Each structure stands twice: as structure tokens, then as C-alpha cells.
Amino acid sequence: MAFVLKSKSEQEAASAARKASSLAGFNLDDLAGQGLAQLEHAKTEAQNVLRQAKVQAEQVLQQARQDGHAEGLQQAEKDIDARVKKEASALATQQVAAMKKATSELQQTYQEWMQQYASVLQQTILAAIEKIVVARVDSEKEILLRWTAEALSKTRAATDLTVAVHPELLAELGQQLDELVAQSDLPERTTVVPDESLSMSDVVIRQSGGEIRAGLTAQLDRLAELLQ
Structure with missing residues (x-):
């Protein structure tokens, strides 16, 4: 029976140092910026769809006016109202979905980074302690x-x-x-x-x-x- 498992080698210490160096470049601000960019892109696309629907509806209304039919004009107004409401609902749904996706991706990436950081930090601490203790044991x-x-x-x-x-x-x-x-x-x-x-x-x-x-x-x- 032994009261521990294995020691950390110099190769593991070097690996920990390399991982720590790579983590140093991680920037949460960049990650947040990427999420905001995704939301902005989804918002722009949805607004384009809504703008196009309004243009088409206006064309239908203009045609009805030109035809001079009151009944057609009323129907056109109903069509416009229904289409605008539909596109507005689609816009809201799309923005909410994009926000949920971006939030989930941000959370997952952050958790993965924190797990990796904790592992590298532990290896770095152990490597530093090992150097100190080895020197102490050699002399005492x-x-x-x-x-x-x-x-x-x-x-x-x-x-x-x-x-x-x-x-x-x-x-x-x-x-x-x-x-x-x-x-x-x-x-x-x-x-x-x-x-x-x-x-x-x-x-x-x-x-x-x-x-x-x-x-x-x-x-x-x-x-x-x-x-x-």
C-alpha cells in the first residue's frame, strides 16, 4: 500500500509552462465581443427581412390605390398589418434564439477555459514546489x-x-x-x-x-x- 501515486517529472513541468503560456493569450473581452457580433448579425438579417416585407406590403397597397377599389384597399391594409406583425414576431424570435445560443457558447467556452486553467495552475504549483523541496532534501x-x-x-x-x-x-x-x-x-x-x-x-x-x-x-x- 502506498499513500500516493506518482511524482511530477521535469517534462510535465515544461508542459505545464507551455500550457500556461498559451492560456496567457486568452481574453474574455474578445470572447464577449464574438458573442455580441453574432447577435448583431442576427439582428441585421432580421431587420432586412422586415424591411423587405414592408416594401412589398407598400407595393400591394399602392396597387390597390391605383385600382381605386375600396374593398381592395381595405384588404391590402389588412395584409400589410398581418405581414408586419408576422415579420416582427419572427424578428423577436430570431433575436432571442441568437441570444440564447451566444450565451450558451460563452458559458461553455468559459467553463472549459477555467478547467484548463486550474489544471495548468496545479501542475505549475507542483513543479515549483518540487524544485524547492528537492533542493531542501539535497542539503538536508x-x-x-x-x-x-x-x-x-x-x-x-x-x-x-x-x-x-x-x-x-x-x-x-x-x-x-x-x-x-x-x-x-x-x-x-x-x-x-x-x-x-x-x-x-x-x-x-x-x-x-x-x-x-x-x-x-x-x-x-x-x-x-x-x-x-
Whole structure:
């Protein structure tokens, strides 16, 4: 069992920086401008249709006047009124639909951008923290001893334990690690062994039920989980 997943690599940090750079060019004012442009275009088209309907209606009315028929004139006026009302209704419907569409698109784009921004921000923060902590661990290896002690405190029920570290770390902190595992409240069969597959800043405590990672990678992964 491990208390985190994976660490962030330098490649992920570089990727986060590139994404952050691309997001820097995002402008909500431009997005709003695009939505307003769509509304204005829909409004212009609808107004053109309404204007054309009025012209056609006026032509019908003029023709009726020329014919001199009162009945035809009344019918023409009714036709004009009905056509204008119809076109006005169509104009209002079209404008409302365009506004709803533009609002929906703006909201979706904004939400997608915020999700991407949060992800990039998290990666950037983790990359920065990793650089700081790596430098601190390199200069103060005793930090690894504290992390190891915390992990060992979670293994009280184990019957035997193996503390695995990189060979160079074992050479540097071997005595302190031996003193740490010699605590009376730890299983008698608790040993410290070298493991070349581990990094200089990682510590793995193995037991029959699984393992606990207590080094830098584990700490960074735990931080990543907390930031999600």
C-alpha cells in the first residue's frame, strides 16, 4: 500500500509552462465581443427581412390605390398589418434564439477555459514546489529520516519490516537509519536494505501486506491529491 501515486517529472513541468503560456493569450473581452457580433448579425438579417416585407406590403397597397377599389384597399391594409406583425414576431424570435445560443457558447467556452486553467495552475504549483523541496532534501537529508519515522509509525501491527533506500543514501544515512529501526516499538525483524531502483530521495517500507512510500515522490503525490 502506498499513500500516493506518482511524482511530477521535469517534462510535465515544461508542459505545464507551455500550457500556461498559451492560456496567457486568452481574453474574455474578445470572447464577449464574438458573442455580441453574432447577435448583431442576427439582428441585421432580421431587420432586412422586415424591411423587405414592408416594401412589398407598400407595393400591394399602392396597387390597390391605383385600382381605386375600396374593398381592395381595405384588404391590402389588412395584409400589410398581418405581414408586419408576422415579420416582427419572427424578428423577436430570431433575436432571442441568437441570444440564447451566444450565451450558451460563452458559458461553455468559459467553463472549459477555467478547467484548463486550474489544471495548468496545479501542475505549475507542483513543479515549483518540487524544485524547492528537492533542493531542501539535497542539503538536508535528515528530512528523509523524519518522513521515514512517520511512515514507520503506521506499521505497528507488522511482524517484520524492510526499509529500502538507494545505496548512496544508505551509505550517507546508514547509522541514523539503523538507530531509527532499532526502536523498541518496531518489529524485531526490521532491516534496512539498499535498492538501486529507488532515487536518492525515496524511501520504501515493505511489509507482508504491501509497502509504504515515504520519500520525496510520495510527499509530492500526496500534495497533488490535496490540490485536486
